[in-house]
Amino acid sequence: MKDGNMVQIYSYPSITEWNSIIKRESLNDPYQVTHVVNSIIQNVEKYGDEAIKKYSKKYDHADITEFRVTEKYFNQAMRKVSNRFKKSVEKAYSNIKYFHKKNILEKDIKIKVSKGVVCWIKYIPIEKVGLYIPGGNAPLLSTILMLGIPALLAKCKNIILCTPPNQDGSIHHDLLYISKYIGIDHVYKVGGAQAIAAMAYGTESIPSVYKIFGPGNTYVTMAKKIISQKSIVSIDMPSGPTEIAIIADNNANPKFVASDLLSQSEHDPESYIILLTINNKLWLNQLDKELKKQYSQIVERKNIVQKSLKNSKIIILSSLKDCIKLVNDIAPEHLIINCKDSYYWANKVINAGSVFLGNYSPVSAGDYATGTNHVLPTYGYAKSYSGISVSSFLKRISFQMISKEGLINLSECIEDLSSEEGLLAHKKSINIRLQNDSS
Structure with a gap:
């Protein structure tokens, strides 16, 4: 790991190092x-x-x-x-x-x-x-x-x-x-x-x-x-500090990437911020200059941004395929894919709260006005939870209606399974109906 002035940089870490690098702070409260x-x-x-x-x-x-x-x-x-x-x-x-x-x-x-x-x-x-x-x-x-x-x-x-x-x-x-x-x-x-x-x-x-x-x-x-x-x-869902992961290649504008890192960092000193890139040293130098320049122009919440950036990470990997693999392990709340063929790579994403594609799709747009929901799973819960939708406010009730003929067709199956479970009253509830010719 190399310590930059504002963020931590990891150059081509081995797969065995990935988990320790992307590890979040514990959610266990005091x-x-x-x-x-x-x-x-x-x-x-x-x-x-x-x-x-x-x-x-x-x-x-x-x-x-x-x-x-x-x-x-x-x-x-x-x-x-x-x-x-x-x-x-x-x-x-x-x-x-x-x-x-x-x-x-x-x-x-x-x-x-x-x-x-x-x-x-x-x-x-x-x-x-x-x-x-x-x-x-x-x-x-x-x-x-x-x-x-x-x-x-x-x-x-x-x-x-x-x-x-x-x-x-x-x-x-x-x-x-x-x-x-x-x-x-x-x-x-x-x-x-x-x-x-x-x-x-x-x-x-x-x-x-x-x-x-x-x-x-x-x-x-x-x-x-x-x-x-x-x-x-x-x-609605378990929650932790806000998160962003960005995948960037040479197609990404360093100014835009820097602005995305900074905009997410102003939420909370504990914001979880990771940039995954395959870019060369020149691009990274441009990004570093932009971060410093844009940070110097911040007036409000500057202390929060500084603390958040200090814990942020840039991880340089060998391929976009590795970037996708790692981001699916992270399961971030927000994911920006800012690289060539971003739509293609987006189809490889299986764990994320909300995904933003290309140079002109910042998280800020989704936070306010694109139409998608910004109440999203954090702390890796995107592996099993979804963001808020209309479904979040609904519950499901199942119904079934069975005719006598339908019950006859099911009877052997129900009797065998209930007998094996030792629930003989279940079996009887079927038999009593089929023996009643008046039904």
Whole structure:
């Protein structure tokens, strides 16, 4: 490994070294986090609103007397938002809704499995869902669109949104505007682990839900994990720090690649950032110059970017085939394939949250406006989880209708299998029907 000024560089590591290089930081939270979150959950379950008021004062430094946002504050938000912002929201909303609507594949189709046996699956909206949106002075506005639009397309009956208040007890007007624009007006001023607990168990003011969606800090993530283990409430997916992997060759513009590395690094000091390349020294020197140049122009969140880049890695490999093999081991949240024949290489990807092809497909576009969802699996969970879609807000119920003739055709199979399992009452439930001529 060579230590560059801003990132770590690994030149042609052997396959035996790959796992150690791409290893993520452990997701095991300190005992203290688990202890604190467990205490919050137990208190919210037991004391409801009073517990939330206490935690809002302690963590958000806000005195909250009424948790639900009233129509008055939605109206104020409508007046504060600029026309330009409204047009941008409209465009993003239109693209996200269009893409998600086109990808609704769940249809009730009756299937004649065999003579007299008809089966089907019905897709039912999850009745009550909760959306968690990190807020405060830098609310994740776009996540309202990414969660709210598919929830509404799925026709969930009850949708609530929880977000942390500012110190004066207010909610950012842009956040309220977007919520109202898409049709979510049950917004509650509560954040952190206490919001997750409130949505799971319900309080005097905040209704309980069946599934919780949305990103958050270590405490929110731990609360979701504990809630999913200790209650009937499910969560969207496990989560960790945001991630990007980039595959680049000489077709990639070093300026663009540098901007992608920097844009992802401003999320979190623990952002997971890897560049896989087959490029020569000249290209890498150009990239290094661009990183330094663009970094010097950063004003906001510079400290976060610096810490994140320090843990970033450039891995030089012998071929794009090796790059694809390694990226499938990584299973990144975001993957940019910026090389010749990017579409060809994209077809080799089997593990990733969302993939971006070519020089003009930055992750930032998918974060806001292309139409795909930016709530994606991290920490390698892309090997078994998908990003949010309308399906995330639906559940499946299977149905079957069997005629007497159909049951006769199945009877021998059912009797043999149930007998071998020692479940003779199962066998009898078949025989009693076939012996009843009046049916």
